Amino acid sequence: MPTPDKQLSAEQSRQIADTIREEIARRRISRQSLAELAKLSLSTLEKVLGGRRPFTLATTVRLEQALGVSLRKTADAPAPVAPNGNGDIAPDGLGAYSRRAVAWIEGTYVTVRPSFGDKDAIFAYRTEIVWDTVASSLVFHESERQDAAYTQYGEVAVPNQSGHIYLVTNRHGQYRLITLARPAISGEMYGIITTLLAGRGSLLTPIAAPIAYLPIKMIPSPTFGRISQSDANYAVYRQHLRRTVDEPFALFLPG
Structure with missing residues (x-):
């Protein structure tokens, strides 16, 4: 079982960063907006997207939940879960x-x-x-x-x-x-x-x-x-x- 602070490989980090940048462009949201949704600091998000820091498992999971997409291409990546779990019904x-x-x-x-x-x-x-x-x-x-x-x-x-x-x-x-x-x-x-x-x-x-x-x-x-x-x-x-x-x-x- 991987630990939450496990660092992902350089290749995994690059692929995840590419996917996140595509999602940001597609949804026309700012990096600040994404950082707030994922409960991350903007500095942390900027560093991992810029390749200055590898993604950790915990950071990746937060971003998956914020975006509603799977960022990891491995078989053990769980599907992101909507926070309120209501599917097609608003809170x-x-x-x-x-x-x-x-x-x-x-x-x-x-x-x-x-x-x-x-x-x-x-x-x-x-x-x-x-x-x-x-x-x-x-x-x-x-x-x-x-x-x-x-x-x-x-x-x-x-x-x-x-x-x-x-x-x-x-x-x-x-x-x-x-x-x-x-x-x-x-x-x-x-x-x-x-x-x-x-x-x-x-x-x-x-x-x-x-x-x-x-x-x-x-x-x-x-x-x-x-x-x-x-x-x-x-x-x-x-x-x-x-x-x-x-x-x-x-x-x-x-x-």
């Missing part, structure tokens, strides 16, 4: 939904909200919502953000009671919450983002704004980043943001 804390019941939410979206730095501009990025076998729930990952350091990922809650969808980021107790109405017939989702606005130094200020998730197939040539009035997609992005409040899918009360 109760996320709404206990089945994978089949939320399949219509899965997909890639153009996400638009007002720019926090320019009142006349719109901030746009890509969000992918997919089923994660290990977490046994929907998860979301952002990309194409101009402010890449603030890229978010997290869990998706779909409780039956409220009829709304919640995209939840929890980083060491610091939350960002997006509350969305159920999709329209054509797939758009509208709601509110509640987050923190980064100011000078360490100053953080709570802020809320309308937000819209548009199936990427709706936008023939999507543009991302800070969208000004000269951008070809500015008008349609603005129209969807206004719909959030005009219909209304969300309310903003005066102080």
Whole structure:
């Protein structure tokens, strides 16, 4: 029986590193995200992926459980087990939904909200919502953000009671919450983002704004980043943001 701290061979370590890099690219997640899911330090993950330290059995098992794939090519490699063991049912804390019941939410979206730095501009990025076998729930990952350091990922809650969808980021107790109405017939989702606005130094200020998730197939040539009035997609992005409040899918009360 191998010990948990057994070091794998150089060839095994190289093959595992290659597989992990492929999974990171395929899922469009950051190394920091993977390190947190596997409960490893980013430094440890960087060293093993860079070949500066061999993989140990314990580290490999953690990464297998985080990714939901087998990284070892040997016969004695056990299949990774989802932490909650519920298969196609999400945890109760996320709404206990089945994978089949939320399949219509899965997909890639153009996400638009007002720019926090320019009142006349719109901030746009890509969000992918997919089923994660290990977490046994929907998860979301952002990309194409101009402010890449603030890229978010997290869990998706779909409780039956409220009829709304919640995209939840929890980083060491610091939350960002997006509350969305159920999709329209054509797939758009509208709601509110509640987050923190980064100011000078360490100053953080709570802020809320309308937000819209548009199936990427709706936008023939999507543009991302800070969208000004000269951008070809500015008008349609603005129209969807206004719909959030005009219909209304969300309310903003005066102080």
